Amino acid sequence: MIATILIIGAGQAGAQAIDTLRREGFKGRLVLVGDEPHLPYQRPPLSKKFLSGDMPAERLPFRHQSFYDDHGVELKLGVSALKCDPAARRVTLSTGETVDYDRLLLCLGADSRRLTCPGADLAGVHYLRGIADVPAIQAGLKPGARVVVIGGGYIGLETAATARTRGCTVHVLEMADRVMNRVVAANVSEYFAHEHRTQGVKIVCNTRVVRLEGNGRVERVVCAEGDSYETDLLIVGVGAIANTQIAREAGLACDNGIVVDEYCRTSDPAIYAAGDCTYHPSLRFDQRVRLESVDNAFEQAKTAALNMLDRPTVHDRVPWFWSDQFDNKLLIVGLSQGHDQQVTRGDPATRSFTVCYLKGGELLAVEAINHSKDYMAARKLIAERARPNLDKLADPTVALKDSC
Ligand SMILES: Cc1cc2nc3c(=O)[nH]c(=O)nc-3n(C[C@H](O)[C@H](O)[C@H](O)COP(=O)(O)OP(=O)(O)OC[C@H]3O[C@@H](n4cnc5c(N)ncnc54)[C@H](O)[C@@H]3O)c2cc1C
Numbered sequence: 001m002i003a004t005i006l007i008i009g010a011g012q013a014g015a016q017a018i019d020t021l022r023r024e025g026f027k028g029r030l031v032l033v034g035d036e037p038h039l040p041y042q043r044p045p046l047s048k049k050f051l052s053g054d055m056p057a058e059r060l061p062f063r064h065q066s067f068y069d070d071h072g073v074e075l076k077l078g079v080s081a082l083k084c085d086p087a088a089r090r091v092t093l094s095t096g097e098t099v100d101y102d103r104l105l106l107c108l109g110a111d112s113r114r115l116t117c118p119g120a121d122l123a124g125v126h127y128l129r130g131i132a133d134v135p136a137i138q139a140g141l142k143p144g145a146r147v148v149v150i151g152g153g154y155i156g157l158e159t160a161a162t163a164r165t166r167g168c169t170v171h172v173l174e175m176a177d178r179v180m181n182r183v184v185a186a187n188v189s190e191y192f193a194h195e196h197r198t199q200g201v202k203i204v205c206n207t208r209v210v211r212l213e214g215n216g217r218v219e220r221v222v223c224a225e226g227d228s229y230e231t232d233l234l235i236v237g238v239g240a241i242a243n244t245q246i247a248r249e250a251g252l253a254c255d256n257g258i259v260v261d262e263y264c265r266t267s268d269p270a271i272y273a274a275g276d277c278t279y280h281p282s283l284r285f286d287q288r289v290r291l292e293s294v295d296n297a298f299e300q301a302k303t304a305a306l307n308m309l310d311r312p313t314v315h316d317r318v319p320w321f322w323s324d325q326f327d328n329k330l331l332i333v334g335l336s337q338g339h340d341q342q343v344t345r346g347d348p349a350t351r352s353f354t355v356c357y358l359k360g361g362e363l364l365a366v367e368a369i370n371h372s373k374d375y376m377a378a379r380k381l382i383a384e385r386a387r388p389n390l391d392k393l394a395d396p397t398v399a400l401k402d403s404c
């Protein structure tokens with residue numbers, strides 16, 4: 001009998017698992033442990049509307065306290081899980097308390113990758129992962145403040161857009177030859193770089209930060225090429241690393257994240273994992289992936305919850321992701337790795353276009369810029385392994401859904 005389910009990590013996945021477990025009739029003891037002192041909340045606004053001050057803090061949590069009270073959830077917030085003993089099925093918390101479980105769900109998320117160059121430990125070097133990171137960044141977003149963002153990925157660019165909207169002077173320093181280079185097509189990078197430059201953000205690619213300088217507090221970013229950038233506010237967005245420490249120490253298989261199977265089960269049959277911390281199989285794309293997206297955390301948590309209740313359910317979803325930068329919405333669906341063909345629908349100059357990736361004629365992935373219709377159609381077509389007609393696909397006057 002499953003008497004106790006313990007969830008570690010009170011983020012997107014942890015909150016969703018609670019929801020599904022109670023909705024599906026789990027009546028046993030349900031414990032949610034989270035090291036942040038907040039009710040589970042949405043992270044995407046942290047680089048967007050919450051950072052800009054356009055969204056109040058009350059709108060961040062998924063649920064109010066009353067939801068957890070009404071559903072008999074034991075919330076242990078501001079508490080870290082320190083150690084897991086799989087043989088005893090017991091977790092030790094930072095309060096000294098232990099919790100015994102029948103099923104354990106790890107929703108540990110990821111943490112910001114840290115800079116390691118000289119000066120990285122100076123005060124004033126900011127990362128953006130949780131609510132606690134926001135006030136110091138917000139305080140620096142004053143008109144005319146010199147903001148430097150290291151990293152031209154999603155979080156770097158979203159933060160840059162927010163800072164610019166608040167009237168700051170913004171430089172984005174990117175090591176690669178284009179922004180978002182790992183995740184979007186060259187013409188999509190070009191489009192977003194152009195949008196940022198039009199708004200006054202200065203994007204510098206092919207540049208490597210070698211040192212931060214300042215008298216106790218960062219004042220200057222120095223690059224290998226000898227260029228340097230004076231800064232009042234430095235924000236670093238150079239990726240994230242899965243939180244795996246307690247899983248590794250418990251002897252669970254880990255790689256680029258906690259290794260789980262398609263049932264979200266780890267190498268211990270009583271322990272499951274979901275969200276950013278997992279390295280999981282994507283059945284549709286026949287590869288193992290670690291994803292950082294709301295959708296993945298949400299869906300894996302649902303799947304894990306059902307499996308913990310002994311209702312075998314496979315996680316088999318086409319991943320999707322969004323990013324908001326100025327008034328642009330980028331929607332990405334599928335995984336483009338391994339594509340052998342790329343087709344652009346529409347003209348970037350119209351500020352609405354879509355890049356489609358194919359492999360052997362099959363639609364693999366789509367990047368839709370200000371084009372939610374193409375994105376919606378792509379979700380279905382990619383899942384169905386549809387094979388579009390290339391002429392129709394390239395013709396933006398033919399709806400994507402009618403291209404097959
Ligand atoms: C600034 C920002 C903007 C984003 N924007 C988007 C977006 O636009 N679109 C999108 O799809 N995704 C976006 N994401 C990603 C998305 O928020 C994550 O993919 C999602 O939150 C993952 O959910 P999770 O539950 O796996 O992890 P998290 O939400 O990170 O939750 C993990 C929780 O576990 C806690 N924890 C870790 N270890 C322990 C421990 N030992 N004991 C107790 N607690 C522990 C962590 O502190 C954290 O609270 C964004 C992320 C950030 C940071």
